[in-house]
Amino acid sequence: MSSPSPYRIPIVDLRAQYDKLRAEVLDAIEAVIEEQQFILGPAVKSFEDQMQKLLQCSFAVGVASGSDALLLALMALDIGPGDGVIVPPFTFFSTVSSITRLGAAPLFVDIEAESFLLSAAAVEGFLGERSRTRAGQTTDSKTGLRIKAILPVHLFGQACDMAKLIPLAKKYHLSIIEDVAQACGARLSIDAQSKFAGTAGDLGCFSFFPSKTLGGFGDGGLVVTNDKQLAQKIRLLRMHGETTKYHHEVTGINSRLDSIQAAVLSVKQRYLKEWCEQRVQRAKTYHQLFANRGLLGREVIRIPAVPKDGTHVFNNYVVSVQKRDALKQFLAHESVQSEIYYPLSLHLQPCFAGLGYGKGDFPEAELAATEVLALPMYPELTAPQQELIVDKVRAFYRR
Numbered sequence: 001m002s003s004p005s006p007y008r009i010p011i012v013d014l015r016a017q018y019d020k021l022r023a024e025v026l027d028a029i030e031a032v033i034e035e036q037q038f039i040l041g042p043a044v045k046s047f048e049d050q051m052q053k054l055l056q057c058s059f060a061v062g063v064a065s066g067s068d069a070l071l072l073a074l075m076a077l078d079i080g081p082g083d084g085v086i087v088p089p090f091t092f093f094s095t096v097s098s099i100t101r102l103g104a105a106p107l108f109v110d111i112e113a114e115s116f117l118l119s120a121a122a123v124e125g126f127l128g129e130r131s132r133t134r135a136g137q138t139t140d141s142k143t144g145l146r147i148k149a150i151l152p153v154h155l156f157g158q159a160c161d162m163a164k165l166i167p168l169a170k171k172y173h174l175s176i177i178e179d180v181a182q183a184c185g186a187r188l189s190i191d192a193q194s195k196f197a198g199t200a201g202d203l204g205c206f207s208f209f210p211s212k213t214l215g216g217f218g219d220g221g222l223v224v225t226n227d228k229q230l231a232q233k234i235r236l237l238r239m240h241g242e243t244t245k246y247h248h249e250v251t252g253i254n255s256r257l258d259s260i261q262a263a264v265l266s267v268k269q270r271y272l273k274e275w276c277e278q279r280v281q282r283a284k285t286y287h288q289l290f291a292n293r294g295l296l297g298r299e300v301i302r303i304p305a306v307p308k309d310g311t312h313v314f315n316n317y318v319v320s321v322q323k324r325d326a327l328k329q330f331l332a333h334e335s336v337q338s339e340i341y342y343p344l345s346l347h348l349q350p351c352f353a354g355l356g357y358g359k360g361d362f363p364e365a366e367l368a369a370t371e372v373l374a375l376p377m378y379p380e381l382t383a384p385q386q387e388l389i390v391d392k393v394r395a396f397y398r399r
Contacts, residue, residue, distance in 0.1 A: 001361070006103075006335075007134045007337040007338065007342060008320075008335035009304055009334060009335065009336045009337065009376050009381075009385050009388070009389060010213045010337045010376060011337040011338065011339050011376050011377075012064050012376070012377070012378045013375065013376075013378055013380055013381070014185050014210055014211070014215075016150045016378070016380035017378070017380060018223050019278070020380075021070045021129020021267060021268065023270075023341060024050055024083075024267045025264055025267050025268075026123065028043075028263035028264060028266060028267050028389065029260055029263055030263065031043075031265045032259045032260050033260075035259075035347055036349040037259060038258065038259045039258075039259065040062075040256050040257075040259070041221035041259040042259075042261040042267065043060050043259040043260070043262040044256075044257050044259055044262040044361075046262070046266055046384065047062060047257070047263075047265050047266045047269070048060045048061065048062050048222075048261040048262075049118070049135050050250065050266055050269055051206075051222055051224070051269065054196075054200060054269065055196045055199050055204075055224055056196065056199065056271070057196075057199045057204075057225065057226055058225065058226040058227075058228070058231070059199075059222045059223045059224065059225050059226070059227075059228065059230075059231030059270035060222055060223075061222065061223045061231060061234045061235055061257060062220070062221070062222055062236065062256070062257030063220075063221040063222065063223060063234075063238050063255045063256065063257055064203060064206065064219060064220070064221060064238075064254075064255040064256060064257060064258070065209075065219040065220065065255070066094065066181040066206060066208070066209060066219075066220075066221040067094035067097075067098060067203075067207075067220055067221070067317050068115045068238075068249070068253070068255040069181075069205035069206060069207065069221035069223045070094060070098035070151075070179060070205045071098040071101060071102070071207050071253070071254060071255075072102070072234050072237050072238060072253070073203040073223055073224055073234070074098055074099060074102055074149075074177065075102065075146070075237050075252075075253075076086075076145055076203065076230050076233040076234050077148065077149060077175050077177070077202070077203075077230075078083075078109060078322075079099070079102055079104050079106065079148050079149060080102050080103050080104055081102075081103035082104075082145060082146055082352070083104040083106040083146050083147075083148045083149070083384060084103070084104065084105045084110055084143065084145035084146065084147045084148065085104055085105070085106055085107060085147075085148075085151050086107045086123060086126065086127075086147065086149070086150045086151065086174075087098045087106045087107065087108060087109070087151040087153075087179075087371065088106075088108070088109060088110070088111050088117070088153055088155075088360075088365065089108040089110070089111075089345045089346045089347040089348075089357075089362050089365045090111045090116055090155070090342065090345055090346070090364075090365035090368055090369065091153040091155060091179070091342070091346065092150055092153075092341075092342070093349075095140055095151065095153055095179050095346075096152035096346050096352070099151070100352070103211060104148075105143070105145055106141060106346075106352075106355065107126070107143075107145070107147065107362055108346070108347050108357060108361070108362060109122045109126050109362075110362040110363070110364045110365055111362075111364050111368065111370075112364065112366050113150075113306075113366050113367070115158060115304075116155050116156065116318070116368055116372070117152070117153070117154075117155055117158065118129065118150075118152045118153060118165075118219060118365075119162070120160075120161045120164035120165050120168070120290075121164075121229070123150065123165065123168055124164075124168055127147075127171075129170050130142050131172055131262055132254075133172060134352065135171050138161075138172045138173055138174065139266070148174065148175060149174055149175040149176065149177055149247075150165060150168070150169055150174050150175075150177075151176075151177045151179060151335065151338060152165055152176070152178060152180065152181050153179040153180060153181075153182075154177065154179065154183035154186060154197045155182055155183075155214065155375075156182055156183075156304070156312075156314070156315055156317075156318050156341070157182055157196045157279070157312050157314045157316060157318040158183065158186060158311055158312040158314040159186045159187065159188040159311040160178075160201040160287060160310070160315075161188075161202065162176075162178075162190060162201070163186050163188070163189060163190055163191070166190065166200060166201070169201075171391060172386060174202070175191065175202045175203075176200070176201030176202050176203075177202040177203045177204075178197060178198050178200065178201045178202060178205065179195050180198040180205060180206050180207075180275050181203060181205065181206060181208075181209070181212065182196045182206050182212065182213075182315040182316065183198075183213075183313060184197075184198075184206055184208075184212060184213045184214045184258075184272065184315075185213050185214070185272050185273065185275075185276040185312065185316060186311075186313045186335075187202060187309065187310040187311055187316065188278075188313060188368075189311075194309070194310075196278075196323065197311075198224050198336075199224060199226070202225065202227060202230065203224070203227075203230060203234075204223070204224040204225070204226050204322055205223055205332060206221055206222040206224070207221050207342055208220035208221060208222070208265055209349050211289055212278060212315060213272065213275060213279070213313055214265065214268055214269055214272050214317050215268070216261040216264050216265050216268075217259070217260070217261060217264050218257070218261055219261075220257050220258065220261040220262070220265060221255075221257070222257070226315075231256045234251060236250065236263075237250065237253065237255075238247065238252065238253065238254075238255045238256055239252060239254075240252045240253065240254060245357060246361075258370075264359060267291040270340065274379075275303075275379045276310075276313040276314075277316075278312040279313055279377060279378075279379060280306060280310075280312070280313065280314060281388065282314070282317070282370055282377060282379075282381050283304065283312075283314045283377075284306055285383055285386050286303065286317060286375070286386060286390065287303060287306060288302055289386060289387060289390040290319075290390060290393075292389055293391070293393075293394045295390075295393065295394060295397065297321045298322075298397075299321060299323075299393075299397040300319055300321050300322075301319075301320040301371060302318035302319065302320040302371075303319050303320075303394060304317065304318060304319070314362070314377055316339075316341060316374045316377055317374060317376075317377040318341065318372050318373065318374045318375075319372070319375065320368070320373075321371060321373050321374055321393075322327065322397075323372055323396075324340070324370065324372070324373050326396075327350060327393065327396050327397075328340065328373060330392070330396045331334065331389075331392055331393070331396070333393045334395075336376065336388070336389055336392055337376065338374060338376070339373075339374045340372050340374070340376050341372060342371060342372075343369055344367050345362060345365040345366050345368075347361060347362055347365070349368070394398070
């Protein structure tokens with residue numbers, strides 16, 4: 001058994017979710033155990049079909065983790081040494097490490113101040129200033145790298161402006177890999193059509209880490225696409241590049257979604273729409289409480305917008321605040337857990353020092369890293385709990 005949280009209000013309460021689903025989940029797990037097909041068994045195929053139908057895409061391939069989903073997507077596009085991928089510096093580590101693991105280079109472009117998402121305007125400026133296109137290939141005039149793809153991150157549950165990024169990708173002959181690790185269930189609008197995040201680009205990469213909007217009982221991931229050849233390549237690469245047993249066409253990796261995880265996710269996926277709606281409602285409650293307490297525009301610099309078109313499902317509820325670190329410490333003392341996503345922009349991480357970036361290169365990402373704080377957010381979070389959280393925030397600033 002896991003030890004109970006030391007916080008009266010944790011950042012996410014998985015126990016509360018499990019208590020409601022216990023019987024369904026245990027039945028699903030027992031069915032896998034009875035079948036004794038733990039590797040790419042019927043449970044995995046069933047979940048892949050379930051996600052394909054939900055997301056209205058052509059192909060869905062289960063993999064071992066969200067990090068592997070990104071890695072496999074890049075591998076499927078033959079991205080490697082000499083290639084560059086446009087990516088925001090304000091994201092989880094694996095978004096960028098998946099690029100560098102293949103010998104390719106991240107080409108960082110700054111984020112939007114309001115949303116923390118990759119700025120389409122900044123991408124357009126970067127490509128307009130530094131790219132050179134010849135014979136269908138785009139090159140970075142500064143580094144000499146072949147620019148192969150854009151990797152937008154749908155951060156904290158909100159979708160990037162794909163309507164602006166897709167035309168840029170087409171103009172410069174670039175692929176798009178969507179990082180949907182934190183936005184399963186979010187929607188975006190393309191040509192007046194509503195699509196699920198992850199289905200607008202060439203490949204969409206999902207994580208089912210337990211704390212996500214759709215989370216398993218461990219690691220798990222998914223790659224989705226509408227391209228049959230890319231889907232076939234992902235399936236090949238996730239199995240060591242094996243065509244028939246012990247015969248390998250390419251060098252792949254071992255990255256298969258576990259059957260027990262797939263069974264758990266199949267149960268939870270049926271509740272995803274409801275849970276996303278509940279997250280949005282709790283975001284609205286936070287908004288009302290912050291406004292009523294007179295904190296907005298002062299100590300609380302910014303709260304996330306609640307769009308009307310389903311483009312934010314609040315995987316996290318992230319605010320920008322004054323005296324962020326001290327507030328986090330105060331909330332912890334008051335038994336309210338909060339988290340910093342993320343305390344150091346990736347272009348300043350020691351492991352990426354060799355890329356040549358420095359402080360001041362991406363001011364919006366660097367500013368966000370000093371101000372962001374994620375507050376508790378999950379469907380089971382109650383209104384009294386939210387009121388207590390915001391009152392604690394107010395108490396800190398009124399000391």
